[in-house]
Amino acid sequence: MSSSFHLDLDRCSGCFACTVACLDQNDIEVHDEPAAWRQVFAVESGEYPDAHLRYVSLACMHCEDAPCLLACPTGAVRRDVATQAVQVEADLCIGCHSCSIACPFGVPRFGVDGKMEKCDLCGERLKYGLEPACVRVCPTRALACGSPNELGASVSRRAARRLADEGEKS
Amino acid sequence: MDARERKLRAKIPGSDTGIEVCKSICAICDPTTQCGLDLSIRDGRIIKVEGSRENPHNGGTLCCKGAATRQYVYNEDRLRTPLRRTGPRGSGRFESISWDEALDTIVDNLERVRARSGPEAAVFYVGYPKQMRPFVQRLAMQFGSPNFCTESSTCFTATAMAFKLVYGQMAGPDVAHTRCLLAWSANPFYSNTPAARGLLDAIDRGMRLIVVDPRCTPLASRADIHLQLVPGSDGALALGMAHVIIEEGLYDREFVAAFAHGFADFRTYVAGFDPQRVERITGVPAEKIRAAARLYATAAPAAILPSAAPVGHNTNGVQNYRAVFSLIGLTGNFDVEGGNRVTPYSWLEVGGAGFVTRQHEFEMPRPWSDLAPRVGSARFPVWADLVDQAQAMDLPRQIRTGDPYPLRALVAFGLNHRMFPDSAGFLESLQQLEFICDIDLFATGSSRYADIVLPACSSVERSELRCYPEQYVALSQPAIAPIGESRSDTDIVFDLARRLALADPLLNPGPGGEVEPADAFDAALDWILAPSGMSVAELKKHPGGMPVPNPLKYVARKYREVGFPTPTGKMEFASSLLDRYSTELGVDALPTYRPPRYSAEGSPDLARDYPLILNTGSRLPMFVHSRTYRLPWTNGLRPRPTADLNPADARRLGIEEGDEIDLSTPAGAIRVHAGLTELARPGVVHMYHGHPEADVNLLLEADYLDPISGFPGFKALLCRVEKVSSRRDAEESPLADHTHERSGAGNE
Numbered sequence A: 001m002s003s004s005f006h007l008d009l010d011r012c013s014g015c016f017a018c019t020v021a022c023l024d025q026n027d028i029e030v031h032d033e034p035a036a037w038r039q040v041f042a043v044e045s046g047e048y049p050d051a052h053l054r055y056v057s058l059a060c061m062h063c064e065d066a067p068c069l070l071a072c073p074t075g076a077v078r079r080d081v082a083t084q085a086v087q088v089e090a091d092l093c094i095g096c097h098s099c100s101i102a103c104p105f106g107v108p109r110f111g112v113d114g115k116m117e118k119c120d121l122c123g124e125r126l127k128y129g130l131e132p133a134c135v136r137v138c139p140t141r142a143l144a145c146g147s148p149n150e151l152g153a154s155v156s157r158r159a160a161r162r163l164a165d166e167g168e169k170s
Numbered sequence B: 001m002d003a004r005e006r007k008l009r010a011k012i013p014g015s016d017t018g019i020e021v022c023k024s025i026c027a028i029c030d031p032t033t034q035c036g037l038d039l040s041i042r043d044g045r046i047i048k049v050e051g052s053r054e055n056p057h058n059g060g061t062l063c064c065k066g067a068a069t070r071q072y073v074y075n076e077d078r079l080r081t082p083l084r085r086t087g088p089r090g091s092g093r094f095e096s097i098s099w100d101e102a103l104d105t106i107v108d109n110l111e112r113v114r115a116r117s118g119p120e121a122a123v124f125y126v127g128y129p130k131q132m133r134p135f136v137q138r139l140a141m142q143f144g145s146p147n148f149c150t151e152s153s154t155c156f157t158a159t160a161m162a163f164k165l166v167y168g169q170m171a172g173p174d175v176a177h178t179r180c181l182l183a184w185s186a187n188p189f190y191s192n193t194p195a196a197r198g199l200l201d202a203i204d205r206g207m208r209l210i211v212v213d214p215r216c217t218p219l220a221s222r223a224d225i226h227l228q229l230v231p232g233s234d235g236a237l238a239l240g241m242a243h244v245i246i247e248e249g250l251y252d253r254e255f256v257a258a259f260a261h262g263f264a265d266f267r268t269y270v271a272g273f274d275p276q277r278v279e280r281i282t283g284v285p286a287e288k289i290r291a292a293a294r295l296y297a298t299a300a301p302a303a304i305l306p307s308a309a310p311v312g313h314n315t316n317g318v319q320n321y322r323a324v325f326s327l328i329g330l331t332g333n334f335d336v337e338g339g340n341r342v343t344p345y346s347w348l349e350v351g352g353a354g355f356v357t358r359q360h361e362f363e364m365p366r367p368w369s370d371l372a373p374r375v376g377s378a379r380f381p382v383w384a385d386l387v388d389q390a391q392a393m394d395l396p397r398q399i400r401t402g403d404p405y406p407l408r409a410l411v412a413f414g415l416n417h418r419m420f421p422d423s424a425g426f427l428e429s430l431q432q433l434e435f436i437c438d439i440d441l442f443a444t445g446s447s448r449y450a451d452i453v454l455p456a457c458s459s460v461e462r463s464e465l466r467c468y469p470e471q472y473v474a475l476s477q478p479a480i481a482p483i484g485e486s487r488s489d490t491d492i493v494f495d496l497a498r499r500l501a502l503a504d505p506l507l508n509p510g511p512g513g514e515v516e517p518a519d520a521f522d523a524a525l526d527w528i529l530a531p532s533g534m535s536v537a538e539l540k541k542h543p544g545g546m547p548v549p550n551p552l553k554y555v556a557r558k559y560r561e562v563g564f565p566t567p568t569g570k571m572e573f574a575s576s577l578l579d580r581y582s583t584e585l586g587v588d589a590l591p592t593y594r595p596p597r598y599s600a601e602g603s604p605d606l607a608r609d610y611p612l613i614l615n616t617g618s619r620l621p622m623f624v625h626s627r628t629y630r631l632p633w634t635n636g637l638r639p640r641p642t643a644d645l646n647p648a649d650a651r652r653l654g655i656e657e658g659d660e661i662d663l664s665t666p667a668g669a670i671r672v673h674a675g676l677t678e679l680a681r682p683g684v685v686h687m688y689h690g691h692p693e694a695d696v697n698l699l700l701e702a703d704y705l706d707p708i709s710g711f712p713g714f715k716a717l718l719c720r721v722e723k724v725s726s727r728r729d730a731e732e733s734p735l736a737d738h739t740h741e742r743s744g745a746g747n748e
Helices: A017-026 A067-071 A098-102 A123-127 A133-137 A148-169 B003-009 B069-073 B099-117 B133-143 B157-167 B193-204 B234-247 B253-259 B263-270 B275-282 B286-298 B317-330 B359-363 B381-386 B392-401 B423-430 B489-499 B517-532 B536-540 B576-580 B604-609 B647-653
Strands: A004-007 A039-045 A052-058 A077-079 A086-088 A143-146 B020-025 B036-042 B045-051 B083-085 B094-096 B122-126 B148-150 B180-184 B208-212 B225-227 B302-305 B345-347 B409-413 B435-440 B452-455 B465-468 B472-475 B612-616 B642-645 B660-665 B668-676 B684-687 B717-723
Touching: A004 A052, A004 A148, A017 A039, A017 A133, A017 B045, A067 A077, A067 A098, A123 B003, A133 A143, A133 B045, A143 A148, B045 B069, B083 B099, B099 B122, B099 B409, B099 B435, B099 B452, B099 B489, B122 B133, B133 B148, B133 B359, B133 B489, B148 B392, B157 B317, B157 B381, B180 B286, B208 B286, B225 B286, B234 B263, B234 B275, B234 B286, B234 B317, B253 B317, B275 B286, B286 B302, B302 B317, B345 B465, B359 B517, B381 B576, B392 B423, B472 B536, B489 B517, B517 B536, B604 B717, B642 B647, B647 B668, B647 B717
Parallel strands: B122 B148, B122 B409, B180 B208, B180 B302, B208 B225, B409 B435, B435 B452, B612 B684, B642 B668
Antiparallel strands: A004 A143, A039 A052, A077 A086, B020 B036, B036 B045, B083 B094, B083 B452, B465 B472, B612 B717, B642 B684, B660 B668, B660 B717
8 A cells, every 4th residue: 555645734834843853864964955855835925914824844745656766767766665655776876866857846855975865755664653754743733644545535524524614604 | 775774774663673762851942842752762872753652742743843852962062071161251261170179169169159248149040941940949048049040030920920910820721622712922833832733623623713923923824813913012902902892891790890900990091092093003903903802702711822921022011911911801711611720830830730749838948038139129129029039130230230239159050141131241241250150051152151161961861850731740761871971950959059068958968868869859859749649759650751640620710719819819900019119110000001112102213213123032943042053953944043024124125035134223233134024024023032143132232121020122122124235345244243253052
């Protein structure tokens, strides 16, 4: 069964806990460039007094039809059999950045050795029944990880409740 | 890579990887959060950090600061041995010495100062964390000094004072049961992250939310009504809401008639605060003020969520918060389920944990009347009447003038000069002291001024008692060995008590007695915990904490039986205590509104040259005071000192994102980068405090203080912003050298 991330945009508050938990899990050193595999963005729209601020936490989507995987000329980007996560085999990476050009989410990062690095869905943790570090840390429970259909069903359940509540109010 | 290597790389605990999970607590922020930690440890070293699931406060989660624990604990700035200063103060030249030599030097100096100038000439100070406070306060008082002061001279206490002046006690919001939450300048998403989840859950179940905040915070963006007021105008807004509630007959007549003092005068006063006038003062549309007042007054039950400091950080801060808190009684929401409830105080600023302790008896072993007057007691008499500490904001003045008596020695746990307005002036005043000891985790800009520096442990290296409003309690145990020769702050207190030969069996049990000196901390905790029925032995069996056994049940409307602990025994719309000081301090018994001393309304001449409002220290998600600037993982999220301003103001000033700007007041200037964001209201500039390269407290005068609390007006003054390149030459800095001083941030 494949796993993927889900982000509840109503709950993400841009607190960066996911970013730092990922740095801690993966022992990533921070220098001058944005090296984190999970990034948080503040998205602003409108102007005072009607300004609106929203936040988005973004990492590899582990796409089913992953453009990075297709673009990789050496087979360094591959799919893990057990978790279906898109992963990188550093030994095979030649640092050509094709994956970076192909990725619609700007996910690939390149370490000091020039090789591609990115979120591996904490695949090894999943095998032992542990959530990805970013999901575990999330203080508002905005981030989740699981089968896309099950995650979708839980979103539907919340939407159903909202619809019922609205119906009751009106 | 084989299976074991993959497990090791993923840090999976187990006997094959040698990774063990140990329980601890995070004390990077303090005191109402302190999440439970699961530390993954291999070969005695932490390799990964998670939140403890069994701790109901954080439920397995953390914030970005706690997630960076490893860079905090293993930071290269950690002090490793006791140090003695060898160069001039501030030079940073020290030599390592032994603990015995360091502690004996401190004791020699304290005894010399006491013999010559009296015990009150020694000042004891505690910054962050807070766990050693009761122990240091007892040490100070048993030594004979009334001068125990803390970081609470600028945080939280003004909120507590405002509550005490109105109700004689604090009353916290019952978020779990309320139908409407009025969050007044609070944003737990940044300041108390675990609480944010509870708020979102409450919103999901239909709780209505009103947020009062100058910023467009994550909480404000989820509000039904966001009252985005001009910083410092909180009092006027609250009085405007009271005006609507009274005018429309939405107040609790029965409560006000039976249990309130001064309502008639209050009613007359708020008659002048019609929403149109309040709109002109606060910038909040009159219709929104009406809507918020109606929603809060009619939701029943409705609760007010205050914050630790923002409203109090104003030259009229206590009066402004009194006006806000008056709304609770006015609407009958005091001490009711779903309103603001009075719950018994448990331990270390946490109330409602379901048990009581002897903390107060422990930290106050003798009455104030036994001792000399406290620092700040003449200048801030309301503080002295309501708060069992000295007011540290008066330290620099008394050090300089020796009035009413000279101060000669300072023993500080976590000293941070950047906490003080006019932080450079505070450092200068330290030069006049004969002896300074600073006990800290890190080498800081403040510890450079100490004669003796002692290395303290972080929370994961020691034991401390912590309780949570979810009726949960933990006595943490060391998860790793102390870094270098560092020791727990409380161990240092007990060692000093022994060397000072204090006649106090709790602090200095003495050899051969019932309690061995090594067990003094546990014995003192057992004494403190006695009324709770819990013991250290029981708590030690649960290193990740345990539910409080037989927690105290909440009883509503206790005032019907026992009245209010105020001078009149009633809720006081008009304060009897402030009435006593009305002439001396120029304050009113009613919660009157006055604009910030430096504001367009309060100082129009100044506002011509300094047209923007400066709001300092409003929380950001990655920083808590100065404590995480030195961690690359958190500092990297906002790597340059940055002032946030609204894009419309920036356009007008020709400033673009990231531009270098000079931020100035008549008191000084700092050079920072511009952050353009709709988070900021037009006309307001936000600068986070304590930055080692751009200390915004240099822009405040030392006496920019609320006369009631002594709190600095950090959240409302006037400033000017100029783009650097628009002037002569970016290299020709007009700034004083000290603003560019590169030093570690203090462990405030």
